[in-house]
Amino acid sequence: MRFSTFITAVASLAVGINAYWLGDISHQGVAPFAGSGYKVFRNVKDYGAKGDGSTDDTAAIAAAMNDGGNRCLQGCASTTTTPAVVYFPAGTYIISKSIMPPYFTQLIGDPTNRPVLKATANFAGFGLVDGNPYFTENLNWLSVNVFYRQMRNFVIDTTAIAPATAATGIHWPTSQATSLINIEFNMPTDASTVHVGLFVESGSGGFMSDLTFNGGATGASLGNQQYTMRNLVFNNCKTGIIQLWNWGWTYINLQFNNCGTGIDISAPGADNTLAVGSAIVMDSTFSNTQVAVKTAYTTSTTPDTAGSVILENIKLTNVPTAVQGGSGSLLAGGSMTIAGWGQGHQYVSGANRELSGSITPNARPASLTGSNGFYSRSKPQYNTLPASSFVSARSSGAKGDGTTDDTAALQSAINAANNGKVLFLDYGLYKVTGTLKIPAGTKIIGEGYPIIMASGSFFGDINNPQPLLQVGANSGDAGQVELTDFVVGNSGPAPGAKLIEWNLASDAANPSGMWEVHARVGGFQGSNMQVAQCVKQPGSAAINTNCIGAYMLMHVTPKASGLYMENTWLWTADHDIEDSANTQITVFSGRGLYIESTVGNFWLVGTACEHNHLYNYQFANTKNIFVSMFQTETPYYMPLPDATQPFPVVASLNDPNFATSCSGVAGNCAESWGLRIINSSNFYIYGAGFYSFFNNYDTSCSTVTAGETCQSRIVSLEKSSSINIYGLNTIGSLSMLDRDGASVASWKDNVNVYPSNIIMYKSG
Numbered sequence: 099m100r101f102s103t104f105i106t107a108v109a110s111l112a113v114g115i116n117a118y119w120l121g122d123i124s125h126q127g128v129a130p131f132a133g134s135g136y137k138v139f140r141n142v143k144d145y146g147a148k149g150d151g152s153t154d155d156t157a158a159i160a161a162a163m164n165d166g167g168n169r170c171l172q173g174c175a176s177t178t179t180t181p182a183v184v185y186f187p188a189g190t191y192i193i194s195k196s197i198m199p200p201y202f203t204q205l206i207g208d209p210t211n212r213p214v215l216k217a218t219a220n221f222a223g224f225g226l227v228d229g230n231p232y233f234t235e236n237l238n239w240l241s242v243n244v245f246y247r248q249m250r251n252f253v254i255d256t257t258a259i260a261p262a263t264a265a266t267g268i269h270w271p272t273s274q275a276t277s278l279i280n281i282e283f284n285m286p287t288d289a290s291t292v293h294v295g296l297f298v299e300s301g302s303g304g305f306m307s308d309l310t311f312n313g314g315a316t317g318a319s320l321g322n323q324q325y326t327m328r329n330l331v332f333n334n335c336k337t338g339i340i341q342l343w344n345w346g347w348t349y350i351n352l353q354f355n356n357c358g359t360g361i362d363i364s365a366p367g368a369d370n371t372l373a374v375g376s377a378i379v380m381d382s383t384f385s386n387t388q389v390a391v392k393t394a395y396t397t398s399t400t401p402d403t404a405g406s407v408i409l410e411n412i413k414l415t416n417v418p419t420a421v422q423g424g425s426g427s428l429l430a431g432g433s434m435t436i437a438g439w440g441q442g443h444q445y446v447s448g449a450n451r452e453l454s455g456s457i458t459p460n461a462r463p464a465s466l467t468g469s470n471g472f473y474s475r476s477k478p479q480y481n482t483l484p485a486s487s488f489v490s491a492r493s494s495g496a497k498g499d500g501t502t503d504d505t506a507a508l509q510s511a512i513n514a515a516n517n518g519k520v521l522f523l524d525y526g527l528y529k530v531t532g533t534l535k536i537p538a539g540t541k542i543i544g545e546g547y548p549i550i551m552a553s554g555s556f557f558g559d560i561n562n563p564q565p566l567l568q569v570g571a572n573s574g575d576a577g578q579v580e581l582t583d584f585v586v587g588n589s590g591p592a593p594g595a596k597l598i599e600w601n602l603a604s605d606a607a608n609p610s611g612m613w614e615v616h617a618r619v620g621g622f623q624g625s626n627m628q629v630a631q632c633v634k635q636p637g638s639a640a641i642n643t644n645c646i647g648a649y650m651l652m653h654v655t656p657k658a659s660g661l662y663m664e665n666t667w668l669w670t671a672d673h674d675i676e677d678s679a680n681t682q683i684t685v686f687s688g689r690g691l692y693i694e695s696t697v698g699n700f701w702l703v704g705t706a707c708e709h710n711h712l713y714n715y716q717f718a719n720t721k722n723i724f725v726s727m728f729q730t731e732t733p734y735y736m737p738l739p740d741a742t743q744p745f746p747v748v749a750s751l752n753d754p755n756f757a758t759s760c761s762g763v764a765g766n767c768a769e770s771w772g773l774r775i776i777n778s779s780n781f782y783i784y785g786a787g788f789y790s791f792f793n794n795y796d797t798s799c800s801t802v803t804a805g806e807t808c809q810s811r812i813v814s815l816e817k818s819s820s821i822n823i824y825g826l827n828t829i830g831s832l833s834m835l836d837r838d839g840a841s842v843a844s845w846k847d848n849v850n851v852y853p854s855n856i857i858m859y860k861s862g
Contacts, residue, residue: 118208121187122485126492127525127545130500131179131623136166138525138546141185149189149213156193159184163199170201172233176243176675177201178622181525181546186213186252196223196269198231199247201239204546207251209280209481216255217265225269225297226254241271242302242323243673243680246547246585248614250279251479256293257313261286267295271322273302274667274706275547275616278309279477285314287334294319295335299342303729305665305704306330308476316340321373324787324827326350326665326704326727328474332357338387341365343373345853346827348727348785350703351470352382360384363405364394364424367851372404375851376442376825378727378784379408381471385415390431392422395441397452403850406442406857408784408824410459411435411471428454440824442857443848445835451847453858460822460860463722463780465606465699472724472782473606473701475662477613478580480520480543488522489515498526498548500589500624505530508550512536523548523584527624532556536569538577538602544584547616551624552588552648557595560688561746563649564594569610570601574657577602579610587618590626593646593688599653604660606699611662619647620685621671628674632683636795639738641686646744650689651710656719659697663705670709672734682795684735688745690714694752698722698780709733712741713771714788718752720778727785730772732809732830734792740768752776754814759839765810765832766793772812772828775821783823787853788812790830800830806845806854811836821861827853835859 127138140162143149147158162184163169170177182203188211197215199205205227207213215226230237230244254267267283270276283295295311296318303324310331311317317335321342328350332338338354341347341363354360367373372394384390390412395405407421413435414420420436421429429439438457445451466472480487494511496504508528515521516539523544531554536542552566566586569579579602586597597617604610620627625647632645651668654661670687673680690710693700698721706729707714714730717723740756747753754774760767772788775781790808793799799808808830815821815837827850828834833841834854845854 117187118210118481119483119485119488120206121185121208123488123522124490126490128498129179129181129525130527132166132168136180138181139183139185140165141187143187147191149187149191151190151192153192154194154218155191156195159191159193159197163197163203171198172238174201175678175680176239178246178675183546188213190214190216192216192218193226194218194221196225196228196231198228201244202246204247205249209251209479212251212253212280212282214253214255217259219258219260221259221265225266226256227268229268229270229272237271237300240680241300242273244272244301245275247272248277248279249281250277253282253284254295255284257284257286259293261288261291261293265293266297270296270298271300272304274304274669275614276304277614277665278306280308282310282312283314283317284312287313291315298322303706311335311338324727324729324785326785328703329476337362341374341377343367343851344377345375345851346727346785346787346825347377348825349377349379350381350474350726352379354384354387357387359389359392360387361390362392363407364392371400373851374405375827375853376406376855376857378825379412380410380784383413383415384417387417389419389422390414390417391420393428393441394424396424401849401851403443403848403855403857406855408440408857409436410438440857442855444858445843445856446858446860447862457858460820462782465722466701466724466782473662474703475611477582477664483520487518488520490522490524492524492526496526496528498524498528500527500529502529503531504528505532505534509534512540515540515542527551529553529589530566533565533568535571536567536579538570538575538579541580542584543582547583547585549585549587549618552592552595552597553590557592560593560646560649562594563596565596565599567597568599568601570658573601573655574603575601578604578608581611581615582613585616585618587622588620588625588627588647591644591646592648593643595648596650596653597648598651599655600658600661601655602658603697606660609660609662609699611664612666613664615666617651617668619670619687620645621674621683623676627683627685629677629681629683632685634682634684634735634795637738641739641744642684643744645684646686648687650692651687651707652691654693654695656694656696658695660699662701662703664703666705668707672709682734686711686744688712689716692716692751693720694718695720700724702728706730711745711770712754713774716752716771716774717778718776721780723781725783725786727787729787730789732770732772732790734795736769736794736809737766738794741770742768763810765807767810769809771814774814774816775818776816778818779820781821785825786823787827788831789828802849806830806832811841815861819861823859824857826856826859829853837861
């Protein structure tokens, strides 16, 4: 070998060792319905981007995102057939107009040295990254249907744009199964600045974490139905967060340093009403900030409970005003800790309905807490591992083509990913005809949300359910598992499929984790449950057995424990994602997420579970549960059919028996529970949204003027104690909350901006 060749080889090896593994590994992802030669993974430097801090890389980045010719952008409603992972190595990428990621796209930077997206002085566009462009007067995608996208590990820099010129870092009106993670926004700090770091004006649900905002007029300007945000830092912002509107929002571990106002939830709505439903702020700090929280709630607020707020464990350092109302200070500041404070409607034994003032939070179990409040852990990216630590599913023989039986190959890949290795699930649609066993010690990370699909007769018996993924061979097996960035679902009817069975017992101090692991039943190419097979039939109670896609989405068994779930969306499809009109379909799944762990210790951070037949969330015989802003929707077809068919009641699973429990209950009683808690204790719920929008595909039942008559009841507490709920939001249900068969609160007594809201409920 010549010396120059040797030096080149050594240099290449060094780059491979030091660079992020995602840029080094072989990429073999297959998109079966995108056409031959379609690339799932794209490195922007392969398309001419320089990242040298001087070259305009706008065109090269667009070329990387749009490669393939059939990406879903202007005029496309949605799709799962053309995924893309667009990778940015370290560098400074100059851009002169907006980057517009197509539908089903992930933008991923090197977390070991985050790439910088830096705007030119004459930048043109609405957001350096425009996640949902206005090609017309309307957003390109219906924001409540923008799913399965993420952006992580970037620095967004607008400092070259004149401070007095309007500029936005990221425009991100999206919904479930989306995220922004590990992003820094750098904006001018001049007094004249009008820059905004993050702008979200609409959508339904989502998750963000580990964001830092430096400078600007507003760090984040936010309007969406419901959200969980954690680990946000605001430095030298005029206002850290402006809440444009919402139904409910949970903020965890926020830091405000040298800001004018921390959080402003006082936004007006139409006709002298308020636009913000409620906000929960917990485990957060405000330093050298003039006003921590600005609110507009009063006892004469319109709607009645709009602007409700809870503050818990808030540390102030040199903050003159803790809470400012419309007519002045409501809570003085200084340097202190606010244990608890709130405004809104409370349902607490012996307390007045109207809450405005200090509250005493319940003590938190030690097993649920970490170094800064409740335990949390950011999504693992394995940035200290080399490429050699990853085992490819495709290299292990799996095809991911949507037709090949990949059961044996995937099991072989899972078994090979041990002794510190990680299974890399290359993008694909993996058809599986038996149970995949995931032993303790396994780590799996997906590329662009690959999907593992239950298929065939093994999953065909509604009376003999079988797991698709079985985490831990037996209930109570000890150890830890980490699952990240993939989807489980179905290919064809699977009435006996439990998509995830969780048997693993993990130590509460070192729990297992699921980050952005989603369930999707029907509604996508490859599921064989789309418009052609399962189009809705309003007015009919007939059940098409070919459209029963799952027995249960996730089951945590009695001896399992210690699981942290973040941004996990368990969805039985209400519409066909591939259809240009997002046409509604009727697909059946028996049960959503069922946790019956007797040990407990679970964290559900920014999760959602929708359109399941008997219930969306059910907990039985368990304890020590932390939840932040979880959300459900009742199936749109109900009450035709209602919840008494087609899934047989299984007493050993504590299934609700609507045939008996609905006796004497007026209205549409036999409908899916949003939440059911049975014989359990120590629940800490910080934000919840349980929605029933339809009566057999008709939305007139979910309006305030119609009387919220879609279903009779939606949340049930049964023989349970120490249930603590902040920010309960319901839509379409006559009763907001039932305890041991009796209604605790009616929607009409707690009207909010669209939902009804109880800001605090405590049971003995």
